[in-house]
Amino acid sequence: MKAYCDLTREELLKLQEQLNVEYEEAKKKGLKLDMSRGKPSPAQLDMGMKLLDALNSESDMLCENGMDSRNYGQLDGIPEAKKLMADMMGTKPENVVVCGNASLNIMYDSVARSMIHGVNGSTPWCKLNKVKFLCPAPGYDRHFAITEHFGIEMITIPMSPTGPDMDLVEKYVNTDPEVKGIWCVPKYSNPQGYTYSADTVKRFAALKPAAEDFRIYWDNAYVIHDLYDDRSDDLLDILDECEKAGNPDMVIEFASTSKISFAGAGIAAFASSKTNLDFIKKSMTIQTIGYDKVNQLLHVRYFKDINGIKEHMKKHASLMRPKFEAVLEILERELGEAEIGKWTDPNGGYFISFQAIPGCAKEIVAKCKEAGLVLTKAGAVYPYGKDPEDSNIRIAPSYPSLDEMKEAAELFALCVKLVSVGKFLEK
Amino acid sequence: MKAYCDLTREELLKLQEQLNVEYEEAKKKGLKLDMSRGKPSPAQLDMGMKLLDALNSESDMLCENGMDSRNYGQLDGIPEAKKLMADMMGTKPENVVVCGNASLNIMYDSVARSMIHGVNGSTPWCKLNKVKFLCPAPGYDRHFAITEHFGIEMITIPMSPTGPDMDLVEKYVNTDPEVKGIWCVPKYSNPQGYTYSADTVKRFAALKPAAEDFRIYWDNAYVIHDLYDDRSDDLLDILDECEKAGNPDMVIEFASTSKISFAGAGIAAFASSKTNLDFIKKSMTIQTIGYDKVNQLLHVRYFKDINGIKEHMKKHASLMRPKFEAVLEILERELGEAEIGKWTDPNGGYFISFQAIPGCAKEIVAKCKEAGLVLTKAGAVYPYGKDPEDSNIRIAPSYPSLDEMKEAAELFALCVKLVSVGKFLEK
Numbered sequence: 001m002k003a004y005c006d007l008t009r010e011e012l013l014k015l016q017e018q019l020n021v022e023y024e025e026a027k028k029k030g031l032k033l034d035m036s037r038g039k040p041s042p043a044q045l046d047m048g049m050k051l052l053d054a055l056n057s058e059s060d061m062l063c064e065n066g067m068d069s070r071n072y073g074q075l076d077g078i079p080e081a082k083k084l085m086a087d088m089m090g091t092k093p094e095n096v097v098v099c100g101n102a103s104l105n106i107m108y109d110s111v112a113r114s115m116i117h118g119v120n121g122s123t124p125w126c127k128l129n130k131v132k133f134l135c136p137a138p139g140y141d142r143h144f145a146i147t148e149h150f151g152i153e154m155i156t157i158p159m160s161p162t163g164p165d166m167d168l169v170e171k172y173v174n175t176d177p178e179v180k181g182i183w184c185v186p187k188y189s190n191p192q193g194y195t196y197s198a199d200t201v202k203r204f205a206a207l208k209p210a211a212e213d214f215r216i217y218w219d220n221a222y223v224i225h226d227l228y229d230d231r232s233d234d235l236l237d238i239l240d241e242c243e244k245a246g247n248p249d250m251v252i253e254f255a256s257t258s259k260i261s262f263a264g265a266g267i268a269a270f271a272s273s274k275t276n277l278d279f280i281k282k283s284m285t286i287q288t289i290g291y292d293k294v295n296q297l298l299h300v301r302y303f304k305d306i307n308g309i310k311e312h313m314k315k316h317a318s319l320m321r322p323k324f325e326a327v328l329e330i331l332e333r334e335l336g337e338a339e340i341g342k343w344t345d346p347n348g349g350y351f352i353s354f355q356a357i358p359g360c361a362k363e364i365v366a367k368c369k370e371a372g373l374v375l376t377k378a379g380a381v382y383p384y385g386k387d388p389e390d391s392n393i394r395i396a397p398s399y400p401s402l403d404e405m406k407e408a409a410e411l412f413a414l415c416v417k418l419v420s421v422g423k424f425l426e427k
Numbered sequence: 428m429k430a431y432c433d434l435t436r437e438e439l440l441k442l443q444e445q446l447n448v449e450y451e452e453a454k455k456k457g458l459k460l461d462m463s464r465g466k467p468s469p470a471q472l473d474m475g476m477k478l479l480d481a482l483n484s485e486s487d488m489l490c491e492n493g494m495d496s497r498n499y500g501q502l503d504g505i506p507e508a509k510k511l512m513a514d515m516m517g518t519k520p521e522n523v524v525v526c527g528n529a530s531l532n533i534m535y536d537s538v539a540r541s542m543i544h545g546v547n548g549s550t551p552w553c554k555l556n557k558v559k560f561l562c563p564a565p566g567y568d569r570h571f572a573i574t575e576h577f578g579i580e581m582i583t584i585p586m587s588p589t590g591p592d593m594d595l596v597e598k599y600v601n602t603d604p605e606v607k608g609i610w611c612v613p614k615y616s617n618p619q620g621y622t623y624s625a626d627t628v629k630r631f632a633a634l635k636p637a638a639e640d641f642r643i644y645w646d647n648a649y650v651i652h653d654l655y656d657d658r659s660d661d662l663l664d665i666l667d668e669c670e671k672a673g674n675p676d677m678v679i680e681f682a683s684t685s686k687i688s689f690a691g692a693g694i695a696a697f698a699s700s701k702t703n704l705d706f707i708k709k710s711m712t713i714q715t716i717g718y719d720k721v722n723q724l725l726h727v728r729y730f731k732d733i734n735g736i737k738e739h740m741k742k743h744a745s746l747m748r749p750k751f752e753a754v755l756e757i758l759e760r761e762l763g764e765a766e767i768g769k770w771t772d773p774n775g776g777y778f779i780s781f782q783a784i785p786g787c788a789k790e791i792v793a794k795c796k797e798a799g800l801v802l803t804k805a806g807a808v809y810p811y812g813k814d815p816e817d818s819n820i821r822i823a824p825s826y827p828s829l830d831e832m833k834e835a836a837e838l839f840a841l842c843v844k845l846v847s848v849g850k851f852l853e854k
């Protein structure tokens with residue numbers, strides 16, 4: 001097969017005809033598959049079912065500090081859950097607060113609190129004319145949704161395999177006092193699966209923000225989500241680096257077991273400096289009497305410790321890996337020589353990021369949908385849902401079965417070819 | 428025994444001497460009891476332990492609509508949990524959203540959302556010069572804490588056995604556009620155990636608020652918390668009454684199973700009109716991917732339906748009732764004829780409200796603490812923690828055992844006598 005750019009008009013037309021036939025055939029299969037979100041599969045969730053046996057009516061419900069997990073209290077989480085989440089994030093238990101089932105909710109609360117109460121006594125953001133956040137993109141659509149919801153202006157920062165463009169980050173953060181935050185998914189980033197290099201993390205820690213209330217929102221969602229036994233990424237501990245660089249209060253880190261135990265019923269946590277935690281807890285103590293400690297205890301009793309989580313994640317990887325490999329194999333086979341797309345091959349996380357020829361993403365997603373495959377909305381991984389190149393498509397292999405995934409990848413590759421041929425014919 | 432007001436100075440001095448001896452004896456007992464909050468007792472929590480057997484590793488985790496409770500999604504709660512909470516609140520499932528473990532958090536979120544996004548499109552409260560809430564008092568200290576935290580001015584509304592002073596409520600709500608809300612605990616109110624009369628509820632529903640974004644925050648925390656088999660209070664359904672009165676959007680109702688299943692690990696819900704829910708869900712969909720549906724399913728599988736909850740609450744009542752009766756018996760025996768206090772005798776809820784001679788509450792609470800009994804801070808049940816009469820003390824019989832409760836009540840009565848004698852001697 002030749003690269004599409006080297007095909008004559010006649011060859012392109014012939015190819016288009018043939019692809020159209022294939023596409024009509026594919027539509028007839030009546031595929032019905034929703035790959036729009038990074039959801040764990042039922043098989044993956046089944047692997048955690050023993051979690052539900054970790055507590056029963058005969059269980060001792062006391063935490064290690066003697067507190068009754070069933071009753072009110074212990075605002076910042078039970079000690080053993082703090083330890084577990086700290087070990088996962090690579091930080092100290094005293095930096096950690098364990099909350100409810102969703103780290104997204106903690107992030108939302110962090111921004112909401114800053115809007116109304118400021119950051120450690122700074123002017124509440126709702127009293128300011130303008131607040132800006134830096135948004136490395138492609139990135140996580142739900143981060144962007146939070147900032148947009150609060151009327152915060154989003155500035156796109158290009159991503160690279162070593163992390164966000166740090167020259168740009170430094171320029172904005174160190175000179176513009178309206179820049180109050182940056183969203184980061186530092187490990188196995190959503191959607192590219194990139195991990196911030198040591199140099200990137202150190203440059204983050206060494207920022208000299210123009211705004212005293214600037215914070216790094218460090219969403220370590222895939223901190224322990226390796227796909228392979230023999231290759232994995234390392235990420236420096238941002239809290240530690242910030243402390244060493246004299247910026248101990250500059251970061252809030254988030255993590256959860258949503259993609260470890262149960263997606264809707266895990267435990268979520270955040271980590272930060274003592275100064276930050278003291279301020280945040282003042283709001284928390286008004287907000288709630290405490291989060292669900294029974295679920296926290298359940299998780300600790302089941303996983304025991306960080307090694308228990310690591311073992312569990314190996315099982316997940318054994319399910320996820322074949323699906324990632326199948327997608328990569330099909331993309332390479334179908335698109336490799338055609339030169340009509342690039343894609344990432346991450347060591348972990350939940351996504352493969354596909355970069356189509358500019359101007360093709362929306363149409364590819366629409367074609368897939370027409371044939372029964374729902375993908376994440378094109379553009380969703382950019383602020384305001386606008387991919388300037390209309391090029392990025394997020395592939396989420398977690399939910400489908402291996403067979404479904406293969407079928408979906410074949411269909412996806414077919415749609416990429418079909419739309420790309422059309423694009424070349426327009427020229 | 429004579430009323431203290433009829434005692435001569437000599438009799439008072441003699442009594443004081445004798446009470447001081449008793450108090451010194453009491454201190455020697457080394458009591459250590461915290462009755463500061465309305466916490467369920469361990470015995471009460473033990474009654475719900477079978478809840479933990481309702482799901483195990485062999486369970487079918489699908490909800491009745493086919494959704495996997497373990498995965499992401501279903502923002503407004505699983506259908507069967509909506510039904511259960513609707514039946515508890517006496518409303519329709521379509522009015523209900525089931526959230527996480529704490530109704531307090533839903534209330535906080537409601538106010539926070541109004542601060543930043545307004546109510547159904549009204550001006551965000553943070554953009555207004557002043558926002559006021561009406562606070563029936565004595566009331567729930569954590570309601571007042573939320574309003575104070577957001578800088579909302581609190582206006583005290585006196586409580587009566589039929590509910591808040593509705594003449595005052597109508598005057599404020601119907602004329603002052605800065606009045607944006609009122610906190611209500613309409614059934615077995617905290618701390619007096621009063622239930623709003625049908626007339627009160629109808630007058631609430633018929634309010635003509637000067638502010639379009641005025642809402643009634645209807646915290647139905649003790650909706651199903653009867654203490655006796657043969658006497659209980661009835662409360663009209665506020666949503667229904669508001670709809671009938673042409674004010675369908677005027678109320679948000681809250682409830683939870685915190686004092687039914689586990690205090691820290693129940694399920695909480697709110698109910699409101701479709702218009703309100705549509706607006707609120709727009710924020711919720713940004714705030715979280717969904718609440719803990721496994722815990723929602725657990726609760727439905729255990730309680731089955733509203734009758735299951737009612738049966739369970741009868742067991743709770745059998746534990747709570749003797750403690751309430753003991754307190755009432757001791758108060759009557761020790762203080763009845765002395766005329767140095769009044770107290771409520773509620774049909775349900777978690778508290779007995781004690782009204783001391785004006786100017787005595789703080790000192791009584793301090794005396795109790797000195798002898799090892801921690802009570803709710805005097806004044807806590809008033810806005811800004813200021814009881815204008817320094818008279819109200821909240822007694823929370825739920826947590827102590829029956830024997831502890833008797834000991835505590837004896838000590839409390841002793842402290843009331845001691846402080847009251849001192850007060851009469853000052854005159």
